[in-house]
Amino acid sequence: MPPPGVDPAALGGVLIVIEGPDSVGRSTHIRLLTEWLEHAGWAVAEVGLKRSPLVGPELDRAQQGNTLSPRTMSLFYASDFYDQLENRIVPALRAGYVVLADRYIFTLMARDLVRGADPAWLDSLYSMALVPDAVYCLTVSTRVLARRALAAHAGLDYWESGMDLGLSRDWYTSFVLYQRRLRQEFRRLQARYGFEMVNANRGIATIQHDLRARIQSVLAAQP
Amino acid sequence: MTVRDDLPGRLIAVEGLDGSGKSTQIHLLHQWLLGLGCRVFFSEWNSSVLVKGATRKGKKRQLLTPTTFSLLHATDFADRYERQILPMLKAGTIVLCDRYMFTSFARDGVRGCEAGWLRRLYGFAVVPHITFYFRLPLPVALGRILAGRPSLKYFEAGMDLGLAADVTESFRIFQGRIMEHYDAMADEFAFTVVDATRTIHQQQELVRSVVADRLDLARFVRRGGQ
Numbered sequence: 001m002p003p004p005g006v007d008p009a010a011l012g013g014v015l016i017v018i019e020g021p022d023s024v025g026r027s028t029h030i031r032l033l034t035e036w037l038e039h040a041g042w043a044v045a046e047v048g049l050k051r052s053p054l055v056g057p058e059l060d061r062a063q064q065g066n067t068l069s070p071r072t073m074s075l076f077y078a079s080d081f082y083d084q085l086e087n088r089i090v091p092a093l094r095a096g097y098v099v100l101a102d103r104y105i106f107t108l109m110a111r112d113l114v115r116g117a118d119p120a121w122l123d124s125l126y127s128m129a130l131v132p133d134a135v136y137c138l139t140v141s142t143r144v145l146a147r148r149a150l151a152a153h154a155g156l157d158y159w160e161s162g163m164d165l166g167l168s169r170d171w172y173t174s175f176v177l178y179q180r181r182l183r184q185e186f187r188r189l190q191a192r193y194g195f196e197m198v199n200a201n202r203g204i205a206t207i208q209h210d211l212r213a214r215i216q217s218v219l220a221a222q223p
Numbered sequence: 224m225t226v227r228d229d230l231p232g233r234l235i236a237v238e239g240l241d242g243s244g245k246s247t248q249i250h251l252l253h254q255w256l257l258g259l260g261c262r263v264f265f266s267e268w269n270s271s272v273l274v275k276g277a278t279r280k281g282k283k284r285q286l287l288t289p290t291t292f293s294l295l296h297a298t299d300f301a302d303r304y305e306r307q308i309l310p311m312l313k314a315g316t317i318v319l320c321d322r323y324m325f326t327s328f329a330r331d332g333v334r335g336c337e338a339g340w341l342r343r344l345y346g347f348a349v350v351p352h353i354t355f356y357f358r359l360p361l362p363v364a365l366g367r368i369l370a371g372r373p374s375l376k377y378f379e380a381g382m383d384l385g386l387a388a389d390v391t392e393s394f395r396i397f398q399g400r401i402m403e404h405y406d407a408m409a410d411e412f413a414f415t416v417v418d419a420t421r422t423i424h425q426q427q428e429l430v431r432s433v434v435a436d437r438l439d440l441a442r443f444v445r446r447g448g449q
Contacts, residue, residue, distance in 0.1 A: 003290045004335030054286050055295070058277045069305040071347065075298035079277070082290045124343035128290065 003082065003128045006090055013093035014222060015130060016215060017104040017195075019186070020138030021179060022160045023149040024200050025207070029138070030100050032208050033215065037098055042219070045092035048102035052083035070115045077108050078125050085129060093130075098219075105129045106137070106193070110185040114178070115165065134218045135195030136211060137186060142179045144201055146172065224342065227349045232312030233438050234349060236323035238405065239357035240398055241379070242367035243419045244426070248357065249321050251427045252434065256317060261443040264311045266303055268322030274299035282378050289334035292378070296327055297344050304348055312349070317443050324348055325412065329404035333397065334384060353437055355430060356414035358406075361399050363420060368394075 002008050018026050034044045050056050059076055068076070081104075092099050105126040112122055140148070149156060156171045158164070162178025163171065190197060196214065200207055235252070237245040249265070256263040269278065278295045281287040287295070311318050324345040331341055359367075368375075369391065377383065380390045381397030409416055415433055417426055434440070 001337060001340070003288065004337075005289075054281050054291060055277045058274070068302060071305060072298055072302040075294060075301050076274075076277075079291050079294040079298055082288070082294060083286070086288045086290065087286070118347075121343065121346060124340060124346075127340065 001127055003086055011093040012096040014098045015132040017101040017132045017135040019103055019106050023152050024138045024140055026102050030102055042098045045097045045099045047084055047088050050080055052080045054083040055080045074112050106189050110182050113185045114181045136198050137195055138198050138200040140200045142176050146175055224346045224350055230312045231315035234318045234351040236320040236351040236354045238325045240364045242364045243357035243359050245357045246321055248426055248430055249319055252430055253319055255431055260445050262316040262445055264316050265319045266308055268326055269299050271299040271302040289336050293331040293336050325408055329401045332404050333400040354414045356409055356416050357419040358416050359419040361402055365395055
């Protein structure tokens with residue numbers, strides 16, 4: 001069931017989602033994919049989470065203050081997601097673009113599930129999301145992920161370490177435990193929604209080559 | 224989404240069209256309960272400080288779709304519900320709500336959101352022990368609003384629905400459809416329907432007698448400054 005006023009059958013374009021935790025290299029790969037696609041003559045639109053003009057700034061503020069309940073955060077993120085879906089993704093698809101989404105509902109669902117959300121409630125909340133043409137989930141070992149996160153930010157992020165869950169007072173331990181739980185939820189979601197896992201323990205060029213080959217076959221199936 | 228008799232507190236909501244007088248009635252009910260010395264808390268639709276910024280911005284720039292309009296109000300509600308309403312109910316307080324989830328079911332339903340989706344969205348919240356629906360014939364409700372406040376706001380008039388090019392006409396059609404949704408919900412959620420054409424005093428007497436009848440008010444009276 002799509003949002004009111006949206007007919008998925010009337011949309012052209014291709015929706016490709018790159019999922020995976022922070023610091024796994026999503027934005028690097030999306031940049032490289034955009035170059036490649038544009039070079040091959042495909043118009044590309046990049047979208048991501050927390051970029052909607054509607055609630056993006058409020059979400060940032062809420063995270064800093066850390067004063068919202070998990071459900072309120074869920075709903076705030078869902079507002080942001082649907083704003084982007086209806087005001088960015090749908091118009092781009094109508095215009096025949098290849099839309100590269102830097103994360104989609106799966107990250108949002110996995111985060112909420114780790115925090116104890118009711119799966120049926122979440123399913124209904126995101127039931128109006130368009131079904132992507134392909135979803136690639138980049139996965140790395142937790143240790144590699146921690147090293148990359150530390151190298152990128154010279155420290156761990158409060159939310160990406162799941163510090164709000166009180167798993168451990170030690171940030172590194174909390175990060176490891178939290179990312180493991182997230183990965184478990186991603187695996188469950190994968191079993192239900194059938195997205196593809198991409199091994200991101202490899203070098204950038206190898207991963208990119210892999211992604212391009214997969215996307216090539218999605219594009220080849222387009223009319 | 225059920226009525227929770229196991230909670231020590233009690234929840235009373237008022238619903239109705241703009242101009243139905245529900246805010247006046249809940250204010251008078253609040254004053255009466257305070258006068259009796261009851262533990263009572265009042266909460267208003269769309270009043271969470273954190274969410275207000277986003278809602279206001281969306282409305283001003285007309286960025287909202289039916290889905291995001293609905294979700295922002297649900298966010299606001301969840302914030303108030305989990306921070307205030309539910310803890311108050313658990314602590315044994317009478318909670319008064321000026322509009323509750325039924326406002327979303329009616330307004331967002333008119334905007335095209337699916338009824339089942341809306342009910343599941345608010346599935347985490349309890350159904351009030353008493354919901355007063357202040358019902359007015361549509362022309363009377365329209366007359367009250369249009370006489371007192373000639374400049375209607377964009378979303379308030381349902382202009383986003385493209386019902387009519389004229390704001391007043393759009394408002395008439397929009398309110399009419401909202402009323403159909405309220406009327407349909409009266410049975411679904413066992414609303415206590417109040418004839419809002421009667422005098423304010425007559426309505427309030429009815430409201431107070433229903434509350435006194437359905438709630439054991441003595442249980443909520445503060446003792447020793449609690």
